[in-house]
Amino acid sequence: MGFVPFAPERAPIDRAALTAALEGANLPSLVAVLYQLTGDRRWLADPYRPTRSRGMEDNDPGGFPPEIRAEIRAAAADAVCAWAAGAPVAVPSPTGADLAEIMSLAVGEDVPLEYADMTAEDMGFAPVEVRRAPPGALRAIVIGAGVSGMLAAIRLAEAGIEHVVLEKNADVGGTWLENAYPGAGVDTPSHLYSYSFAPRDWTTHFGKRDEVWEYLRAVADRHDLRERIRFGTEVVSATWADGCWTVRTAGGEELTAEVVITATGQLNRPRIPPVPGLDRFRGPLFHTAEWPADLDLTGKRVVVIGTGASAMQVVPAVAERVAHLTVFQRSPQWVAPNEVYFSPVAEGARYLIEHVPYYRLWYRTRLAWNTNDRVHPGLQKDPAWQHPDRSVNALNDGHRRVFTRYLEAELAGRPDLVAKALPDYPPFGKRMLLDNGWFAALRRENVTLLTEAVTEVTETGVRGADGAEVEADVVILATGFHTHRVLWPIEVRGRSGRRIDEVWGPEDAHAHLGITVPDFPNLFLTCGPGTVLGHGGSYITIAECQVRYIVDLLVTMAEQGIGAVEVRPEVEADYVRRHDEAHEAMIWTHPGMRNWYRNAAGRVVSALPWRIVDYWRMTREPDLRDYRIDPGNGDGAGYSAEPAFQSAQLSSQSP
Numbered sequence: 001m002g003f004v005p006f007a008p009e010r011a012p013i014d015r016a017a018l019t020a021a022l023e024g025a026n027l028p029s030l031v032a033v034l035y036q037l038t039g040d041r042r043w044l045a046d047p048y049r050p051t052r053s054r055g056m057e058d059n060d061p062g063g064f065p066p067e068i069r070a071e072i073r074a075a076a077a078d079a080v081c082a083w084a085a086g087a088p089v090a091v092p093s094p095t096g097a098d099l100a101e102i103m104s105l106a107v108g109e110d111v112p113l114e115y116a117d118m119t120a121e122d123m124g125f126a127p128v129e130v131r132r133a134p135p136g137a138l139r140a141i142v143i144g145a146g147v148s149g150m151l152a153a154i155r156l157a158e159a160g161i162e163h164v165v166l167e168k169n170a171d172v173g174g175t176w177l178e179n180a181y182p183g184a185g186v187d188t189p190s191h192l193y194s195y196s197f198a199p200r201d202w203t204t205h206f207g208k209r210d211e212v213w214e215y216l217r218a219v220a221d222r223h224d225l226r227e228r229i230r231f232g233t234e235v236v237s238a239t240w241a242d243g244c245w246t247v248r249t250a251g252g253e254e255l256t257a258e259v260v261i262t263a264t265g266q267l268n269r270p271r272i273p274p275v276p277g278l279d280r281f282r283g284p285l286f287h288t289a290e291w292p293a294d295l296d297l298t299g300k301r302v303v304v305i306g307t308g309a310s311a312m313q314v315v316p317a318v319a320e321r322v323a324h325l326t327v328f329q330r331s332p333q334w335v336a337p338n339e340v341y342f343s344p345v346a347e348g349a350r351y352l353i354e355h356v357p358y359y360r361l362w363y364r365t366r367l368a369w370n371t372n373d374r375v376h377p378g379l380q381k382d383p384a385w386q387h388p389d390r391s392v393n394a395l396n397d398g399h400r401r402v403f404t405r406y407l408e409a410e411l412a413g414r415p416d417l418v419a420k421a422l423p424d425y426p427p428f429g430k431r432m433l434l435d436n437g438w439f440a441a442l443r444r445e446n447v448t449l450l451t452e453a454v455t456e457v458t459e460t461g462v463r464g465a466d467g468a469e470v471e472a473d474v475v476i477l478a479t480g481f482h483t484h485r486v487l488w489p490i491e492v493r494g495r496s497g498r499r500i501d502e503v504w505g506p507e508d509a510h511a512h513l514g515i516t517v518p519d520f521p522n523l524f525l526t527c528g529p530g531t532v533l534g535h536g537g538s539y540i541t542i543a544e545c546q547v548r549y550i551v552d553l554l555v556t557m558a559e560q561g562i563g564a565v566e567v568r569p570e571v572e573a574d575y576v577r578r579h580d581e582a583h584e585a586m587i588w589t590h591p592g593m594r595n596w597y598r599n600a601a602g603r604v605v606s607a608l609p610w611r612i613v614d615y616w617r618m619t620r621e622p623d624l625r626d627y628r629i630d631p632g633n634g635d636g637a638g639y640s641a642e643p644a645f646q647s648a649q650l651s652s653q654s655p
């Protein structure tokens, strides 16, 4: 199934194979392994301290001269062979300052102590205690079987909480099932875009959609999730009454449970632009998330509307085979280079990931460090900054110079394209994109970049604001998703009977920690408002924080016989105030650009303002004092009197 063990088992090792594999090692990861295996402190200091990575680069050579590289590899071969033969690990589970010290070695710069606890948990040095709920106390309905819903089901099962997952699609995977357009894939490194407990032997550094989807399906198989998922079951409403949620499906079925966990994502409902004539077009016209399976674009004239992350993947993937491709750009995008975007993971590195203790963990921890929070300080507005129109601070201005140089180099000789493609707003103001051949595609003779607004779709093409019609055989809407209409179109009614979108107001969702909302007892959101990562990192890290928080709270409720929890309005209001204040000081409220993080009123609804380490700490342990509590009486009052439900038969009533 492509998994690798969380930690390699001790087993005889072929020294020749190991030595060959070490040639492909990420040396900064390897020195950390060496120190853990040997405990020899000389590995912690110069000349074995690597240079820091620039941006997201892997920095495999670590900035070491050749003789030091050879010395590290030889010492690693000895240490790993000794370990395989039974030698004890000198530093098996570092935590606290010890771990921060090794982290600082591995990443080549000082890592603050505050990162140690989060990292120790992720690396398995200080694993989270699995708490089990008393049987039968609570039942949960999970809505959605994508990344978050699958995770919720896995953790609920570990906690012994009965649950069923309702999924509108025919399989697991959510966004990775639906987004099957050519070129679809992650732009977070795959070894980080994986559940912490389910590492995979990724074949590429940035997994394409099929591999990511295969991974999620394998996780579902490994955890027997399918028997707890009801596929083809779309939820239309959830209503709280008498200590219970009643969930209604499009098929007219009703299910009840004390708890509802939503896992519907924010990039779930395609946003079709209000362009006149969409239904007039004679050929295929569709959104990127609804790509027709049998579509062949060979020799076709294609129009793509939009230049976000989806367009940036589709365009290079199809440009070669189409007759002509016209891209309608409303706003240009900042694009960062990445040296390993298309690279397979080298055989040697895959061998080390599978066979060498701690190597995978250090490789992942380095990715986390390089991509998680490092950019966050650079996204804070500096009130004294002299050029607030083009950047938010000096660091951000430096990013601007780097990305501008890259764009100009990629589009050298095409001043027309530079003029169109160079953004004037600060980098990171919209979600940053990685160059996956975008500029190379724009340079092609059969690709045209237009900057006029789309005014109309005709029977035969797309008309721009200049009045000219671009004839097309196929029109692709790469126009994004209804990110602000959280939970929409599910009609969710809470204790007072009000719909959640009425409580929030139009496109203005908010929730304590992005997870819980006053007036909606026992409703828990994953990927809720204010939890999308705009500054970097892997969404799966955030999902793991949220699901841990939710399941921990449910176990406590079950243990204490609590029937329902409802976040106190003042607690949520205080969180939202701090969230909004933090955003006011950050880049995404900059007026120079549109982005899908904020709504029409200018409030950032989607993105997390905090660093990942902050959110990890905030969600580490639920505090019951944040909640109003409906006490159960310990013998099931407030709960349905039914016995524990069977899988997929959760108090289900057909109409």
Ligand code: NAP
Pocket (backbone or CB within 6 Å): 185, 186, 187, 188, 267, 273, 274, 275, 288, 305, 306, 307, 308, 309, 310, 311, 313, 328, 329, 330, 331, 431, 454, 478, 479, 480, 481, 594, 595, 596
């Ligand atoms: P998006 O980032 O929201 O981009 C939508 C694009 O459509 C923008 O260029 C937007 O222009 C344009 N647009 C919208 N309405 C338009 C109209 N009426 N006329 C002309 N242009 C219009 O959507 P997306 O590309 O699907 O990406 C959404 C998010 O999904 C990403 O930010 C990312 O989080 C995720 N995603 C990730 C990956 C990946 O990991 N590689 C890939 C795909 C998607 P404006 O910029 O002017 O609004």
